Amino acid sequence: MRKPTLHDVAAEAGVSYATADRVLNKRGGVAKKSQTRVEAAIAKLGYQRDITAANLSRRRLYRFHVLLPNAAGGFFASLRQLLSEQEEAQRKARQAITITPVPPFDPTALALEIDRAVGAGCDGLCVVAVNHPEVSAALGRARAQSIPVVTLVADSAEGDRDCYVGIDNRTAGRTAADLILLSHRRHAQRGLILPVMGSLQARDHAERYAGFCEVVADQMAVLPPLETGDDPTRLNQLLTAALAAEPGITGLYNLGAGVPGLIAALDHRGSDNIAGRPVVVSHELCNATRKAVADGLIDAVIDQKPAQELSQALAALIALSDGLALDPTAGQITPAVHFKHNMPPQPAAGPNKGA
Amino acid sequence: MRKPTLHDVAAEAGVSYATADRVLNKRGGVAKKSQTRVEAAIAKLGYQRDITAANLSRRRLYRFHVLLPNAAGGFFASLRQLLSEQEEAQRKARQAITITPVPPFDPTALALEIDRAVGAGCDGLCVVAVNHPEVSAALGRARAQSIPVVTLVADSAEGDRDCYVGIDNRTAGRTAADLILLSHRRHAQRGLILPVMGSLQARDHAERYAGFCEVVADQMAVLPPLETGDDPTRLNQLLTAALAAEPGITGLYNLGAGVPGLIAALDHRGSDNIAGRPVVVSHELCNATRKAVADGLIDAVIDQKPAQELSQALAALIALSDGLALDPTAGQITPAVHFKHNMPPQPAAGPNKGA
DNA sequence: CATTAAATGATATACGTCTATCATTATCAC
DNA sequence: GTGATAATGATAGACGTATATCATTTAATG
Numbered sequence: 001m002r003k004p005t006l007h008d009v010a011a012e013a014g015v016s017y018a019t020a021d022r023v024l025n026k027r028g029g030v031a032k033k034s035q036t037r038v039e040a041a042i043a044k045l046g047y048q049r050d051i052t053a054a055n056l057s058r059r060r061l062y063r064f065h066v067l068l069p070n071a072a073g074g075f076f077a078s079l080r081q082l083l084s085e086q087e088e089a090q091r092k093a094r095q096a097i098t099i100t101p102v103p104p105f106d107p108t109a110l111a112l113e114i115d116r117a118v119g120a121g122c123d124g125l126c127v128v129a130v131n132h133p134e135v136s137a138a139l140g141r142a143r144a145q146s147i148p149v150v151t152l153v154a155d156s157a158e159g160d161r162d163c164y165v166g167i168d169n170r171t172a173g174r175t176a177a178d179l180i181l182l183s184h185r186r187h188a189q190r191g192l193i194l195p196v197m198g199s200l201q202a203r204d205h206a207e208r209y210a211g212f213c214e215v216v217a218d219q220m221a222v223l224p225p226l227e228t229g230d231d232p233t234r235l236n237q238l239l240t241a242a243l244a245a246e247p248g249i250t251g252l253y254n255l256g257a258g259v260p261g262l263i264a265a266l267d268h269r270g271s272d273n274i275a276g277r278p279v280v281v282s283h284e285l286c287n288a289t290r291k292a293v294a295d296g297l298i299d300a301v302i303d304q305k306p307a308q309e310l311s312q313a314l315a316a317l318i319a320l321s322d323g324l325a326l327d328p329t330a331g332q333i334t335p336a337v338h339f340k341h342n343m344p345p346q347p348a349a350g351p352n353k354g355a
Numbered sequence: 356m357r358k359p360t361l362h363d364v365a366a367e368a369g370v371s372y373a374t375a376d377r378v379l380n381k382r383g384g385v386a387k388k389s390q391t392r393v394e395a396a397i398a399k400l401g402y403q404r405d406i407t408a409a410n411l412s413r414r415r416l417y418r419f420h421v422l423l424p425n426a427a428g429g430f431f432a433s434l435r436q437l438l439s440e441q442e443e444a445q446r447k448a449r450q451a452i453t454i455t456p457v458p459p460f461d462p463t464a465l466a467l468e469i470d471r472a473v474g475a476g477c478d479g480l481c482v483v484a485v486n487h488p489e490v491s492a493a494l495g496r497a498r499a500q501s502i503p504v505v506t507l508v509a510d511s512a513e514g515d516r517d518c519y520v521g522i523d524n525r526t527a528g529r530t531a532a533d534l535i536l537l538s539h540r541r542h543a544q545r546g547l548i549l550p551v552m553g554s555l556q557a558r559d560h561a562e563r564y565a566g567f568c569e570v571v572a573d574q575m576a577v578l579p580p581l582e583t584g585d586d587p588t589r590l591n592q593l594l595t596a597a598l599a600a601e602p603g604i605t606g607l608y609n610l611g612a613g614v615p616g617l618i619a620a621l622d623h624r625g626s627d628n629i630a631g632r633p634v635v636v637s638h639e640l641c642n643a644t645r646k647a648v649a650d651g652l653i654d655a656v657i658d659q660k661p662a663q664e665l666s667q668a669l670a671a672l673i674a675l676s677d678g679l680a681l682d683p684t685a686g687q688i689t690p691a692v693h694f695k696h697n698m699p700p701q702p703a704a705g706p707n708k709g710a
Numbered sequence: 711c712a713t714t715a716a717a718t719g720a721t722a723t724a725c726g727t728c729t730a731t732c733a734t735t736a737t738c739a740c
Numbered sequence: 741g742t743g744a745t746a747a748t749g750a751t752a753g754a755c756g757t758a759t760a761t762c763a764t765t766t767a768a769t770g
Contacts, residue, residue: 002414005756016719021758031717031766052407052449053756056725059357094407171697178694182654185538185634186605215696250541279540299537305689334660334699337692339533341570342526344689360726371749376728386736386747408726411755 004045013041024049051322055094062095064317065117066126066152067110070101074257075284076128079153079306086310095314098122105202107132114138118147124317125149129156131203136160148320150313150331153304154204162320165313165331167304169204172335173211173255176281179300179337180251181219183279191220191250194242194278198230198256208255208283223249228258235261254282259289266297285338293340301338309333359400368396379404406677410449417450419672420472421481421507422465425456429612430639431483434508434661441665450669460557462487469493473502479672480504484511486558491515503675505668505686508659509559517675520668520686522659524559527690528566528610531636534655534692535571535606538634546575546605549597549633553585553611563610563638578604583613590616606634614643621652640693648695656693664688 010020015034022030023038030038041047054060066083069076083099100117103109110127111134117125118141125142129135129151139149139160148162155164184191193216197205209225216222226242228235235258243249243265254262259282266280282289285303292298316330338344365375370389377385378393385393396402409415421438424431438454455472458464465482466489472480473496480497484490484506494504494515503517510519539546548571552560564580571577581597583590590613598604598620609617614637621635637644640658647653671685693699 003756007756018720019718022718025758027759029717034718050411050756053411053725054758056405056408056411056727056755057757057759059725171699175692175694175697178655178696179537182534182634182694183537183540185654186541279537299540300533307684329662332699334691336689337530339530339537341529341533344526344687358726362726373750374748377748380728382729384747389748405726408755409728411725411757412727412729414755 003050004047006047006049009038009041009045009047012045013037060094062123062318062321063098063121064095064124064126064314065098065100065120065122066313067100067102067113067117067128069104069128071104074286075306076104078286079310082307083310086314095318097314102128105130107134111135111138114142118142118145122147123321126152126313126317127156127161128152129154129161131156148317150316150320152309152313153306154202163316163326163331165309165316165333167333167335169207170211170214172283172302172304173208173213173253174215175302175335175337176208176253176255176300177212177215179281180216180253180279183299184220184250189250192223192246192248193220193251193253194223194239194246194249195225196235196239196252196254196256196262197225197227198258199227200225202256205256212253212255220251228256228261230257232258232261232264234258236264237261239265249278251279252281254280257284259284259286259292263288263292263297266292267295285336285344290343290346293338293343296340299339303336303338304333305336358405359402361402361404364393364396364400364402367400368392415449417478417673417676418453418476419450419479419481419669420453420455420475420477421668422455422457422468422472422483424459424483426459429641430661431459433641434665437662437665450673452669457483460485462489466490466493469497473497473500477502478676481507481668481672482511482516483507484509484516486511503672505671505675507664507668508661509557518671518681518686520664520671520688522688522690524562525566525569527638527657527659528563528568528608529570530657530690530692531563531608531610531655532567532570534636535608535634536574538654539575539605544605547578547601547603548575548606548608549578549594549601549604550580551590551594551607551609551611551617552580552582553613554582555580557611560611567608567610575606583611583616585612587613587616587619589613591619592616594620604633607636609635609637612639614639614641614647618643618647618652621647622650640691640699645698645701648693648698651695654694658691658693659688660691 006020006024007017010017013020015038019030019034020038022028023035068080071077080099083097087097100113102113107130110130114125114127115138125147127139127149136157139156143149149160151161151164153166155166180191180193195209195212197209200206200209213222223246226238228238239262262282280298281300281302282298283302285301289298289301293301312331312333316326319326319330361375361379362372365372368375370393374385374389375393377383378390423435426432435454438452442452455468457468462485465485469480469482470493480502482504491512494511498504504515506516506519508521510521535546535548550564550567552564555561555564568577578601581593583593594617617637635653636655636657637653638657640656644653644656648656667686667688671681674681674685
């Protein structure tokens with residue numbers, strides 16, 4: 001027995017195809033009686049609209065807007081790069097993706113771009129959230145027009161979006177804590193840990209920090225975190241000073257950006273005996289962290305796998321605009337943990353061949 | 356400008372739709388001249404067949420056969436469970452998946468089931484490979500009929516399959532090594548490590564072992580591996596004896612199955628001071644390893660994320676049967692590393708609601 | 711009962727591809 | 741040139757849905 005079609009539903013309900021269609025697509029102008037009969041038939045037959053046929057008929061193009069912070073270099077730059085590489089492939093799947101760079105941490109600018117995307121016609125939004133009433137309001141306006149919203153990397157309030165795709169930052173902080181505990185595993189002396197972060201205001205940093213402290217606090221001493229604003233220069237200065245002031249530091253958790261500053265401060269100390277240097281755990285696999293791991297300056301890197309995040313975000317948008325229920329694991333990303341000897345190969349950075 | 360259709364291609368090539376179709380679908384009976392003109396037109400217009408329309412027209416059903424070892428409990432049991440849960444969702448996507456249990460490590464039985472699946476009509480095979488000429492031959496027969504073959508979890512020779520979906524076992528072994536190195540990081544004394552494995556004959560075990568040794572060998576002493584045949588009882592016996600014989604062991608790498616035996620042997624030693632106990636790294640997140648980590652008997656678990664493997668394997672089969680080029684990262688799975696404080700929630704084991 | 715509005719049915723076209731049939735034209739050997 | 745074969749063109753129906761039009765039936769109102 002093949003999949004039931006809308007014709008089958010109409011027959012089962014004893015109405016015409018047109019009426020069944022009116023119910024299915026909520027076109028209105030149907031008597032309540034017919035409405036219920038059609039719905040009953042749909043339930044009875046287990047009818048599922050054939051989305052491919054529907055899309056074919058509609059000449060559907062999924063128009064997705066992705067708003068990414070335009071921070072130069074680093075994590076978001078590689079995200080933008082990845083996305084533009086995927087663009088061609090997505091086009092084949094009837095997806096037209098518009099990438100809009102947005103000033104980072106600027107709620108007004110982000111809200112403006114959200115409204116603009118909605119105005120320009122859009123079937124789905126993918127946004128790196130900034131927690132702010134203006135942004136919430138703009139996302140609310142989008143969702144009021146039933147435009148699906150997916151937050152990427154940084155989440156917003158649950159009511160603001162349909163799905164969050166990214167790592168659980170609290171768990172990531174706990175992972176870092178476990179790594180540092182492991183490094184002190186066979187060590188009698190109590191550890192002294194220094195967290196290094198961009199800002200306690202940034203929700204993702206705050207969550208990582210909280211998760212980290214939850215686990216580490218009762219087994220080790222944790223110094224007050226350095227807040228660097230993700231600025232390498234400032235990070236270098238603060239960290240150099242802190243290391244000088246506290247020679248007993250046995251571990252560092254760098255949970256934000258500004259890795260070059262971290263490296264400068266660590267490198268400066270010279271490469272005396274490895275066992276004596278603090279254990280260093282950092283986030284995000286990039287050129288800087290790769291090199292630092294290879295050089296033995298960073299012990300472990302927690303990576304959120306931007307490529308996978310992107311494809312899951314787009315998949316979620318498609319599912320949402322098809323009106324499918326998201327399975328609960330849709331947005332979950334398990335971060336990868338990398339060390340000196342299990343580094344994945346550097347992805348080829350070459351642009352697409354051909355015109 | 357919208358996507359070009361096959362009609363556009365025909366017009367561009369100056370032939371009829373029928374001829375363009377004959378070329379596109381290799382029906383034969385076309386003059387070489389027309390053939391090249393059509394191909395040139397396809398290239399010029401960048402024509403891409405609309406797969407959704409094609410599938411609609413063909414009433415296509417992807418009939419995939421998944422052959423999984425029928426080992427009771429443990430890793431493959433959870434794989435089978437996952438797969439049957441996904442079945443309903445896949446059906447919506449025009450996929451009919453047949454799960455066939457196969458005796459583990461039995462090349463003849465596996466080859467037989469492969470041939471049977473091919474005979475029964477099949478558009479794609481997903482197999483946990485066993486390296487053996489009989490299996491290679493059966494896979495070769497399948498591929499001779501241009502049935503795509505994906506190996507899952509355990510790879511076969513490169514020529515036998517189109518794609519391998521799973522972790523890189525050598526890299527996983529290196530990850531385990533890095534974890535153990537990290538645990539000895541702040542430790543002056545040279546470590547003494549005992550590897551515990553199912554069999555050196557199993558390719559995945561051998562690869563993990565090799566990767567592990569590559570990294571660890573020059574910094575620590577590695578004892579000859581225990582070969583347990585993945586049997587918990589035997590593992591318990593061998594390990595208990597080994598721990599008694601070598602009280603100086605500082606680390607264990609359990610790279611196969613039989614975790615309950617591992618736990619019995621470790622538990623038996625009593626929970627004296629944690630710092631004194633060997634560091635334990637194991638594979639596969641399951642009830643046994645979860646509990647052992649919670650109890651502090653296992654320090655880290657490397658998991659290959661069976662759910663993700665399955666969905667990637669099916670995605671690869673679809674891409675292959677659509678004749679698309681696989682992107683090179685299609686089969687790559689980055690294993691997750693879990694510790695006591697970053698355990699993911701136990702997935703709900705409930706069956707699908709409704710009939 | 712007549713009048714108007716609401717609900718429904720019947721039907722046609724389109725989306726882009728696949729498949730099949732049949733008529734037409736080109737090509738070859740002899 | 742004749743006949744046979746190969747290549748091509750023209751066309752129609754199907755897949756399941758979306759969308760629109762128009763005619764018809766049903767219900768509501770006075």
